[in-house]
Amino acid sequence: xxxxxxxxxxxxxxxxxxxxxxxxxxxxxxxxxxxxxxxxxxxxxxxxxxxxxxxxxxxxxxxxxxxxxxxxxxxxxxxxxxxxxxxxxxxxxxxxxxxxxxxxxxxxxxxxxxxxxxxxxxxxxxxxxxxxxxxxxxxxxxxxxxxxxxxxxxxxxxxxxxxxxxxxxxxxxxxxxxxxxxxxxxxxxxxxxxxxxxxxxxxxxxxxxxxxxxxxxxxxxxxxx
Numbered sequence: 001x002x003x004x005x006x007x008x009x010x011x012x013x014x015x016x017x018x019x020x021x022x023x024x025x026x027x028x029x030x031x032x033x034x035x036x037x038x039x040x041x042x043x044x045x046x047x048x049x050x051x052x053x054x055x056x057x058x059x060x061x062x063x064x065x066x067x068x069x070x071x072x073x074x075x076x077x078x079x080x081x082x083x084x085x086x087x088x089x090x091x092x093x094x095x096x097x098x099x100x101x102x103x104x105x106x107x108x109x110x111x112x113x114x115x116x117x118x119x120x121x122x123x124x125x126x127x128x129x130x131x132x133x134x135x136x137x138x139x140x141x142x143x144x145x146x147x148x149x150x151x152x153x154x155x156x157x158x159x160x161x162x163x164x165x166x167x168x169x170x171x172x173x174x175x176x177x178x179x180x181x182x183x184x185x186x187x188x189x190x191x192x193x194x195x196x197x198x199x200x201x202x203x204x205x206x207x208x209x210x211x212x213x214x215x216x217x218x219x220x221x222x223x224x225x
Contacts, residue, residue, distance in 0.1 A: 004031060004032050004033065004217075005066045005067050005068045005092040005217075006032075006033045006034070006035060006065075006067050006068070007024075007027055007032050007033065007034045007035070007067070007068045007069070007070055007217065008034075008035050008037050008053075008067055008068070008069050008070070009023060009024055009027075009034055009035070009036050009037065009070050009071075009072075009075075010037050010039070010053075010069065010070070010071040010072070010075030010076075010078055010079060011036070011037075011038065011039075011041075011072055011075050012041070012071075012072040012073030012074045012075050012098075013041045013042070013073060013074040013118065013121050013126075014041060014042070015041065015072075016038055017036040017037060017038030018036070019072075019204060020036045020070075020072065020204065021036065022204060022205045023070070023204055023205075023209075023210055023213070024036055026207065026210040026214075027210065027213075027214060030214055032214070032217070037053060037056065039052060039053070039078070041074055041119070041121050042118070042119030042120065042121060043119060043120065044120055045120040045121070045123060045124060045125070046074075046077060046078055046081050046120075046121065046123075046124050046125040046130065047081065047085075047124065048120075049078050050078050050081040050082040050085055050086070051085075053078065053082055054082065054085070054086045054089075057089065061089075063088045063089050063090060064090060065090065066090040066091070066092045067089065067090070067091060067092065068091070068092045068093050068094065068095075068217050069082075069083075069091065069093075069094045069095075070094070070095045070096075070097070070213060071094070071095075071096050071097070071099060072096075072097045072098060072099070072203070072204060073097070073098050073099055073100070073179070073180065073200065074099075074121055074125060074126065075096075075099070076096030076097065076098075076099025076101070077099060077100075077101070077125045077126070077130045078125075079094050079096065080101070080130045080131055080133060081124075081125075081130055081131050083133070083134055083137050084131035084132065084133070084134055085131070087134065091137060092138075092217070093138045093139075093140065093216060093217050093220060094137060094138065094139045094140070095139070095140045095141075095142065095213045095216050095217065096139065096140075096141050096142065096185075097142050097203050097204070097209065097213070098142070098143065098144055098177055098179065098180050098185065098200045098203055099141065099180070099185060100126060100128075100180045100181075100184040100185065101130075101141070101184065101185055101186065101187040101190075102128050102183070102184045102185075102186065102187070103126065103127055103128020103129075103184065104126040104127075104128075104179075104180060104184060105181060105184065106179055106180070107121075107122060107126035107127070108126075108127070132189065133187060133189040133190070135189070138191045138220050139187070139189070139190045139191050140190070140191055140192045140193075140194075140212075140213070140216035140220075140221070140222060141185055141186070141187060141190045141192070141193040141194070142185075142193075142194055142196060142203065142209060142212060142213065142222075143177065143180070143182045143185035143186075143193065143194070143195045143196070144177030144178075144180075144182075144195070144196055144197070144198040144199055144200060144202070144203050145175040145176070145177060145182055145195050145196070145197060145198075146177060146178070146197050146198050146199045146202065147175075147176055147177065147178045147199070148177075148178040148199035148200075148202065175195075177198065177199050177200040177203070178199045178200045178201075179200035180200060182195055191220060191221065192216065192220075192221045192222050194212060194222040194224075196208065196209055196212070211223070
């Protein structure tokens with residue numbers, strides 16, 4: 001049996017590495033070797049955090065060793081920056097979970113009202129200005145459409161604002177996971193995109209999400225039908 005690449009799991013804003021543990025255990029049970037990478041999501045910006053990921057890999061890996069990457073929310077944007085800034089690494093496949101690839105509207109509201117809540121994670125990341133995805137990177141994007149979470153306060157307000165302004169917006173474009181709009185997760189350069197009935201944080205403990213992530217790592221596409 002061919003050895004699977006090691007999977008580096010990267011958490012999101014206001015989280016720590018432990019939150020990726022349930023997903024890591026599911027991957028391990030399926031034969032994947034995993035590592036939960038932790039970083040300071042508010043104190044340090046995306047460039048610093050992807051640089052520290054590079055430093056950790058340099059201390060523990062050789063660029064010839066292939067790795068896969070899974071990132072939740074902001075963690076997916078760190079993946080975007082990392083694969084762009086450090087092309088020496090042999091990246092197999094990447095999966096992002098609830099990542100606002102096109103910027104975060106809820107992040108915009110928080111940035112304007114209380115910037116300390118998002119810290120340095122906004123600029124060059126949640127503001128939608130993260131580095132483009134290199135052509136050789138195989139990326140699978142998982143989005144949720146179950147609206148549960150603190151961020152839905154801002155997204156519900158934004159939806160009402162659109163309706164009051166008489167902006168014709170199809171209902172599917174208003175779907176979100178409680179923090180991130182489905183539309184915000186879509187990236188033209190991505191290899192595949194799938195929408196699942198999960199919330200922003202709930203996707204981290206959902207077995208179907210884990211199965212889809214593993215399927216993409218093995219096959220380069222999500223399972224349908």
